[in-house]
Every structure is written in structure tokens, then in C-alpha cells.
Amino acid sequence: MEFHALHDTPFIFPNDAHPVWSIMIVLYPYITGMVAGAFVVSTMYHVFQREALRPVARLAVVTSLCLGACATLPLLLHLHQPQRALNVVATPSPSSAMAGFGFIYSFYMLVLVVDVWLLFRPAIVERARSAPGAWKSVYRALALGVLEITPRAAEIDRKLIHALSVIGIPAACILHGYVGFLFGAIKANPWWSSSLMPVIFLTSAVVSGIAVLTLLYLFLCRRSRMEPDEECMRSLSRLLWMFLVLAVTFECGDLLHVAYEREEEWHVIRELLVTKLRFSYLTLQMFIGALLPLLILPIPAFTRFASAGFRRACTGVAAVLVLVQVAAMRWNVVVGGQLFSKSFRGFVDYPVTWFGREGLLAAAVVLALPMLLLWGAMKLLPVWPPSSESESGVKT
Amino acid sequence: MTSFNDTRHLWALGAFLAAVGLVGMVVRRELVPDDFGRQGPYRASALADVAARPSLFQADATCHACHEEVQHERAGKPHEAVRCAHCHGHGVEHVATARRAAEDPSVSLPPAAPWDGDFLTKLDLYVTKDRATCLACHTAVVGMPADFKKIDVAVHLEEQGASEPLAKDTCFECHGGHDTAP
Amino acid sequence: MSLFELPIVTSGPAARCASGGCATGGCTSGGCSSGSAERASETSRREFLKTATTMTLGAMSLTLLPGAMAGDEVPAAALHPGGPAANKPMYGFLIDTTKCTGAGKCLTACRVENGVPEGQARTWVERYVHFKDGRVEVDLVPEIGYAASGEPQPAAEDVLRAYFVPKLCNQCVDAPCNQVCPVHASIKSPEGIELVDTDRCIGCGYCVQACPYGIRYMNHETNVADKCNWCYHRVMRNEQPACVEACPTGARVFGRVDDPESEISKRLATLPTSVLKQHLGTLPLTRYVGLTDEVT
Numbered sequence: 001m002e003f004h005a006l007h008d009t010p011f012i013f014p015n016d017a018h019p020v021w022s023i024m025i026v027l028y029p030y031i032t033g034m035v036a037g038a039f040v041v042s043t044m045y046h047v048f049q050r051e052a053l054r055p056v057a058r059l060a061v062v063t064s065l066c067l068g069a070c071a072t073l074p075l076l077l078h079l080h081q082p083q084r085a086l087n088v089v090a091t092p093s094p095s096s097a098m099a100g101f102g103f104i105y106s107f108y109m110l111v112l113v114v115d116v117w118l119l120f121r122p123a124i125v126e127r128a129r130s131a132p133g134a135w136k137s138v139y140r141a142l143a144l145g146v147l148e149i150t151p152r153a154a155e156i157d158r159k160l161i162h163a164l165s166v167i168g169i170p171a172a173c174i175l176h177g178y179v180g181f182l183f184g185a186i187k188a189n190p191w192w193s194s195s196l197m198p199v200i201f202l203t204s205a206v207v208s209g210i211a212v213l214t215l216l217y218l219f220l221c222r223r224s225r226m227e228p229d230e231e232c233m234r235s236l237s238r239l240l241w242m243f244l245v246l247a248v249t250f251e252c253g254d255l256l257h258v259a260y261e262r263e264e265e266w267h268v269i270r271e272l273l274v275t276k277l278r279f280s281y282l283t284l285q286m287f288i289g290a291l292l293p294l295l296i297l298p299i300p301a302f303t304r305f306a307s308a309g310f311r312r313a314c315t316g317v318a319a320v321l322v323l324v325q326v327a328a329m330r331w332n333v334v335v336g337g338q339l340f341s342k343s344f345r346g347f348v349d350y351p352v353t354w355f356g357r358e359g360l361l362a363a364a365v366v367l368a369l370p371m372l373l374l375w376g377a378m379k380l381l382p383v384w385p386p387s388s389e390s391e392s393g394v395k396t
Numbered sequence: 397m398t399s400f401n402d403t404r405h406l407w408a409l410g411a412f413l414a415a416v417g418l419v420g421m422v423v424r425r426e427l428v429p430d431d432f433g434r435q436g437p438y439r440a441s442a443l444a445d446v447a448a449r450p451s452l453f454q455a456d457a458t459c460h461a462c463h464e465e466v467q468h469e470r471a472g473k474p475h476e477a478v479r480c481a482h483c484h485g486h487g488v489e490h491v492a493t494a495r496r497a498a499e500d501p502s503v504s505l506p507p508a509a510p511w512d513g514d515f516l517t518k519l520d521l522y523v524t525k526d527r528a529t530c531l532a533c534h535t536a537v538v539g540m541p542a543d544f545k546k547i548d549v550a551v552h553l554e555e556q557g558a559s560e561p562l563a564k565d566t567c568f569e570c571h572g573g574h575d576t577a578p
Numbered sequence: 579m580s581l582f583e584l585p586i587v588t589s590g591p592a593a594r595c596a597s598g599g600c601a602t603g604g605c606t607s608g609g610c611s612s613g614s615a616e617r618a619s620e621t622s623r624r625e626f627l628k629t630a631t632t633m634t635l636g637a638m639s640l641t642l643l644p645g646a647m648a649g650d651e652v653p654a655a656a657l658h659p660g661g662p663a664a665n666k667p668m669y670g671f672l673i674d675t676t677k678c679t680g681a682g683k684c685l686t687a688c689r690v691e692n693g694v695p696e697g698q699a700r701t702w703v704e705r706y707v708h709f710k711d712g713r714v715e716v717d718l719v720p721e722i723g724y725a726a727s728g729e730p731q732p733a734a735e736d737v738l739r740a741y742f743v744p745k746l747c748n749q750c751v752d753a754p755c756n757q758v759c760p761v762h763a764s765i766k767s768p769e770g771i772e773l774v775d776t777d778r779c780i781g782c783g784y785c786v787q788a789c790p791y792g793i794r795y796m797n798h799e800t801n802v803a804d805k806c807n808w809c810y811h812r813v814m815r816n817e818q819p820a821c822v823e824a825c826p827t828g829a830r831v832f833g834r835v836d837d838p839e840s841e842i843s844k845r846l847a848t849l850p851t852s853v854l855k856q857h858l859g860t861l862p863l864t865r866y867v868g869l870t871d872e873v874t
């Protein structure tokens with residue numbers, strides 16, 4: 001049986017011709033997801049005592065902080081009145097899901113900044129004493145002028161870091177679950193409206209965080225001619241596989257539910273999937289980005305097949321594919337949801353542009369900036385775990 | 397057993413964060429408009445701002461205030477419901493000038509210009525005796541209600557023996573604009 | 579010809595009627611007793627909308643708009659004989675799809691009145707054509723009308739039925755666009771009309787996404803959200819919205835639903851009406867005569 005909308009000539013509402021939300025709104029959940037995901041990895045070590053993750057635990061929080069510092073950038077680039085951005089915290093509307101962003105984001109960043117500060121205070125203090133010239137005062141300022149760490153202070157900090165990591169878990173969940181809610185709570189759009197959206201966003205956020213951390217670890221090890229820790233890589237592979245299974249399950253489950261129930265606008269969604277989103281959803285998000293890594297990851301995660309180098313390569317390839325998967329998922333949600341008119345009688349195009357505030361080049365800059373920040377942070381702070389307890393004084 | 401030395405860095409951190417928070421609160425105060433929330437969860441003067449927009453579309457009553465004869469001419473006729481603006485433009489400047497002229501005899505009203513064939517955005521006044529303005533409404537189009545006066549122009553003009561069917565003023569050979577009875 | 583014999587709502591009279599003698603004339607004129615059943619259901623619908631508005635608007639429901647309205651305010655007792663002093667006007671919009679001829683006069687009127695940029699629209703008119711072979715095609719009435727546009731037209735003999743559906747803001751009582759605005763730049767006016775505070779809007783576009791009817795747009799000239807506001811500025815001067823003023827066939831009716839003598843109240847009392855996308859629970863104030871389920 002055919003649905004009338006399929007063989008009618010298309011009709012779109014006049015105001016639906018140009019999607020309002022651009023590639024910047026694709027980047028926003030992409031980056032925020034990595035923020036939350038990378039933090040979750042650090043809590044695996046700090047809270048859940050996964051000792052194998054010690055080599056990346058510090059890197060994880062610093063990465064999360066650098067990504068977090070850039071998370072508002074795509075939003076600012078998207079706003080049509082960016083100079084009024086602070087209205088969101090000046091006169092927030094309690095009924096708006098979006099108004100929560102200022103507060104949730106601020107709280108999360110507060111937790112993260114304090115966490116990082118306490119974590120790196122021994123190193124900062126040490127460098128404030130030993131660094132040459134002007135750097136001395138930089139580290140002094142970073143230490144907020146307190147250049148002394150008593151054993152008791154180290155003990156207090158250790159407990160505080162633990163507490164902050166514990167608080168950080170729900171904070172990260174809220175931060176990204178909330179991003180999913182932004183879309184899931186729009187009843188006008190059947191491609192978005194779903195109570196599973198927060199969970200889908202959250203699981204794929206963790207996936208992208210683990211993947212980006214894995215790649216960073218591999219890259220940094222190669223650059224400093226270090227052998228990546230085998231148990232750490234195994235642990236990352238397992239985490240990645242597990243959360244990818246969860247993410248894909250939720251993503252498929254949501255779609256299958258709409259499809260099987262033949263919910264009211266299923267005919268539009270089906271048409272969307274087989275035409276406009278055929279490549280980005282079916283090929284990228286489901287096949288290349290999900291199925292392949294799900295098949296590859298068990299090798300490094302659960303076997304001793306071939307050499308450690310081969311298994312590392314497997315993890316690396318899978319991590320790249322997974323990052324593509326999450327990017328595609330963000331694209332399919334944000335852009336895909338705007339490719340049909342609310343008349344449900346026609347589709348529109350999203351013109352990808354190179355230049356301009358919301359073009360591909362600006363997007364590339366937004367993605368590169370956190371990495372640049374990370375590079376700077378690594379100059380400033382030691383992201384590798386201290387080799388002896390003497391340097392740190394706290395369990396890091 | 398915990399001395400001030402052990403928590404000094406936390407006090408410093410607390411002071412730093414408090415300072416940041418304080419700056420934030422001052423900035424936030426500055427960003428809230430004075431009349432925000434005075435009568436509802438919004439900037440109260442926004443209502444007046446929206447309401448201050450000028451009315452551009454002239455109601456027929458405005459035109460009839462001066463052009464009483466047209467009102468009588470149209471009274472009870474089929475075209476009573478057709479708005480002055482449909483054939484004569486928005487006339488915003490015309491009405492404004494007319495109001496000034498009523499108070500100041502030295503102000504003169506320029507005559508209306510002929511219609512240039514553009515259906516859109518006519519802020520000033522024009523006169524039209526153009527079949528296009530008639531056919532804009534009266535050309536038979538699928539979707540019109542059954543009881544609406546639709547015209548198949550070619551058939552109608554042939555039936556009526558129009559001398560020049562394509563002439564601009566062909567409709568006005570038989571019909572008036574205000575009183576359309578043939 | 580019968581179409582043109584209908585009483586047409588013109589600017590002043592309908593709205594001003596309420597402040598003059600006709601509101602008090604009320605039921606004695608005879609209309610009330612003959613249609614008491616419809617009147618009763620109509621009243622309960624109004625009561626419901628009123629309650630819903632009150633709940634939604636909370637404290638601001640009792641406040642009045644300053645300035646323009648104050649002088650023309652209707653005495654509460656005249657409209658609500660037994661009720662509390664709910665002395666804020668309640669407006670409604672009625673679209674009669676059986677009267678629209680697709681001339682497009684409302685479209686230009688709106689664009690000029692509100693400075694709507696090309697390519698965007700506060701109001702538009704859709705045409706639904708049901709062909710005899712079962713197809714349903716929908717298109718937009720061109721602003722200059724079909725005749726001047728020169729667009730190819732379907733042949734009348736292939737068409738089973740066809741009708742025009744004007745669209746404009748539904749002024750939902752529970753408006754999703756208002757709900758999602760993060761900065762209170764979406765305003766539900768005390769009269770229940772949804773407005774945009776162009777000085778506060780940050781241009782995030784969330785309201786555009788949230789409106790199920792595609793009414794909101796990001797004005798590409800002002801770079802803030804924009805929407806149909808029933809010509810709030812005109813209504814505050816006791817004038818009719820520009821599209822209503824421009825409609826020669828009475829397909830668009832605007833007026834006070836709390837005045838039983840207004841044109842809209844009379845039509846609502848006698849015609850069965852419905853709203854768009856009712857299942858979304860937005861409670862639109864714009865009501866339609868002759869909607870079919872093809873209309874989205």
C-alpha cells in the first residue's frame with residue numbers, strides 16, 4: 001500500500017526552504033560529546049579503579065578541559081546575534097531546554113577546572129619553584145600564589161579529586177543527555193522527537209570520547225617514541241566496544257520502534273533514510289562507522305591475536321571509524337531533521353558551503369582549536385602519569 | 397590536626413572562584429533590562445515596541461472619509477468587498493499628505509500615478525483601468541469556490557463582442573470600477 | 579454573487595462594536611435563544627481556552643497592556659455578566675477555506691505591512707487539488723495571483739475537488755515556540771498573542787524548529803526570529819490585521835471571541851471548526867472551517 005505523500009508532487013512550507021541549524025550545530029554535540037566521553041574515561045581510573053587506564057587518566061581530563069573550552073564556539077558562530085549570547089544566563093527561561101545550557105555547562109566546567117587544578121597542583125608548584133624567568137610567575141599565578149604542599153594537604157586533595165570525579169559523572173551525563181533532550185523534546189519534528197534521544201546522545205558521546213582519547217594516546221606515544229601501554233590499549237578497546245554496542249543498540253532500537261509501529265510520520269522518515277540520508281545514515285553511521293568497528297574491536301579487546309602492533313592498529317582504525325560514526329550520527333540528527341518540510345510533503349537540501357561563519361573551513365578551525373589548546377596545555381602541564389610517587393604526592 | 401597551611405590553597409581557590417562569580421553576577425545584572433518581568437516573564441516595553449509599528453495597509457474607511465462619493469457608488473454593489481488598496485495601492489503617502497493638507501491649505505495633493513503593472517508593494521497611490529487587475533481575481537482557477545464569479549476571459553469577451561480583447565481597458569468598456577454593473 | 583453579499587468585517591466597526599452599544603444589546607436580538615445549544619458549547623470552549631490561558635500565563639493574565647488599549651477597554655461587566663473581572667480582550671482568528679478564492683491579496687498586504695523579506699512568509703495560502711485519479715497535489719498561491727504568474731494550471735476536468743487553505747500563526751495557547759525560547763524573547767502578550775522581542779532575541783533558531791506549523795523563520799534581513807503576530811500593532815489600534823483587511827471574500831475573520839456580537843463569534847457559533855495538527859496539543863486560537871485531513 002502506498003502512502004499519498006510519496007507520489008504527490010512535493011510541497012514545502014515557504015519558511016522551510018532553508019535549514020536554520022547549520023554544520024555548527026552538528027559540531028556542538030560532537031565536541032560536547034567528546035568532552036563528556038573523555039571525562040568518563042578519567043573517572044574509570046579515578047573512581048572505578050581501572051588501573052590499566054592510568055596512562056591516559058590525566059590526558060583524559062586535560063583533553064576534556066580543552067574540548068570543553070571550545071564547546072561554546074560553534075554555538076557562538078551559529079547564533080544570528082552572538083553579541084547577545086549572555087542573555088541566556090541573564091534572563092533564562094525556565095521552560096526552555098536550551099536555557100539550561102549556560103548553567104549546566106558552567107557547572108560542568110567548574111568541576112572540571114577545579115579537578116584539573118587539584119590534579120596538577122603538585123606539578124604546578126614544582127615548576128613554580130624550578131622554572132626559569134617569566135615562566136616562574138606564570139606557574140605562580142596558576143598556583144594562585146600557594147607554593148606549599150603539606151602531606152595533609154595532599155591527602156585532602158586526593159579526597160577532593162575523588163569527590164569531584166564522582167560529581168563529574170552525573171554532571172557529564174546531564175551535560176550530554178541534555179544535548180540529546182534539546183532535540184528529543186521537539187514534538188514538531190518526528191525525526192527528533194523521542195525519549196531515547198538523551199540516552200542515544202550520551203552513549204555515543206562516551207564512544208566518541210574514548211575514541212578521541214585512544215587516537216590521541218597513540219599519536220602522542222608515536223611522537224615521543226614511546227611504546228603504548230598494552231593493557232591500557234586493551235582496556236580502551238574493551239570500553240570502546242562496550243559503549244559502541246550500547247550506542248548502536250539504542251540508535252537502532254529507536255529507529256526500529258518508529259518503523260515497526262508505523263508511527264504517524266514513518267513514511268517521511270523512510271523516504272528520508274533511503275534518499276537524503278542513504279549515504280550518511282545507512283553507509284556511514286550504520287555500516288562503516290558501527291558494523292566494521294564492532295567486528296574489528298573484539299580482536300584487540302578480547303584476543304591476543306597476532307602482534308601487539310597489529311592489535312594497536314586495529315584499535316586505531318576502529319577509533320577513526322567510530323569518530324566518523326558519531327560525526328555522521330550528529331549530522332543525521334541535526335541536518336537530517338531539517339531536510340523535510342513540516343508539511344511532510346517534500347524535502348529540502350542543506351547546501352554545504354566552504355566559506356563564511358558557518359562554512360566547512362570555520363568548522364575545521366573549530367575542530368582544530370581544542371587540539372591546539374591541548375598542545376599548549378601539554379607544554380604547560382605534564383599529562384603523563386608521574387613515574388614516582390615523590391613528584392606527585394597524590395595518587396594520579 | 398588540619399592546620400591552615402594544609403587548606404591555604406583551597407581558600408585561595410575559593411577566593412578566586414568567588415571573585416569570578418561576583419564579576420559574573422555584576423555582568424548579569426547589567427544585562428537584565430530594567431523593566432524585565434514587570435508584567436510577565438519578558439521585557440515589558442517590548443509590547444509597546446511591537447505596537448509602535450505604523451499601520452500601512454489603509455482600511456477602506458480611511459479612504460471613504462474623504463471619498464464619500466465612492467463609498468455611495470460602491471454601496472450594496474458586488475465590489476463593495478473589494479478593498480480600495482487592491483486597485484489603488486496602499487496609498488500610505490497619499491493619506492499622510494491628505495491629512496497634512498487638511499490642516500495646512502498650502503499643502504497640495506499630487507495626482508495619482510498610472511499603474512505600472514506591478515502587483516507588489518505599492519506604498520503610494522495609483523489609478524488603474526487595467527484588465528490585469530480585474531483578472532487577478534476573476535480568472536477562473538481550480539480551487540475557487542463554486543459560487544465565485546469566475547470568468548473565462550476569451551469566451552466572455554467574444555460573447556460580449558469586445559472591440560479590442562487585449563486592450564488594457566477592455567473590461568471598462570462595459571463595467572465601471574466602483575459600480576461594476578454592466 | 580452570494581459571496582459578496584456576506585457581511586464583511588471592516589476595520590473599525592467589528593472591533594469598536596464591543597466598546598459601543600452592541601455588546602450590551604446582547605441576547606435580546608434573538609440570535610441567542612434560537613441557537614442556545616451552539617452558544618453553550620461555544621461558551622464552554624471559550625471558558626476552556628480562558629482557563630488554559632490563565633494557567634499558562636499565570637500572574638500576567640490579569641495585567642493589561644499599557645498605552646494603546648487602555649482608552650478602548652471594554653467594561654468587564656458588559657462581556658462577562660456573571661464572571662470575574664476578566665477584562666482583557668480575547669481575540670480569535672477564523673479561516674473559512676470555503677470562501678478563499680486564492681487571489682493572494684492577503685499575501686502582499688502582509689508583506690508590505692510587516693516588511694517581510696522575499697523568500698520568507700508570515701502568511702501563505704496553500705491549494706489542495708484532489709485529482710480524479712487519487713493524487714493530491716499541493717502548491718502555493720503566487721503572491722501576484724495565478725493569472726499574473728502564468729503558472730500552468732491543472733485542467734478542471736481532471737479535478738475532483740480543490741480548495742485553498744490560508745496559513746498564519748495559530749497563536750497556540752500552549753505555544754511550543756514560546757516554551758523553547760531560552761531568553762524570554764518570545765512573549766505571550768496579555769491578549770494571548772505571541773510576539774517576538776527583537777531586542778532580546780539571540781537568533782538561535784530553536785523556536786523555528788519548535789513551531790510545528792512552519793510559521794516562524796529567521797528573518798534574513800534583521801537576523802532575529804520573526805513570525806505572524808496577527809498584526810499586533812494594528813489590533814492595538816482597534817484595526818483589523820492587514821490580511822483580514824485585504825481579504826475581499828471574508829475568508830479571514832479576526833475579532834473578539836469574548837464579544838458574542840462580533841462577526842467571529844457569530845460564525846464560530848454556527849460553523850463547525852477545527853484546528854491544525856490538533857494531536858500535538860498546542861491549542862491553537864486560529865480555527866478553520868472546512869479542513870481536510872490532507873492539510874498538514
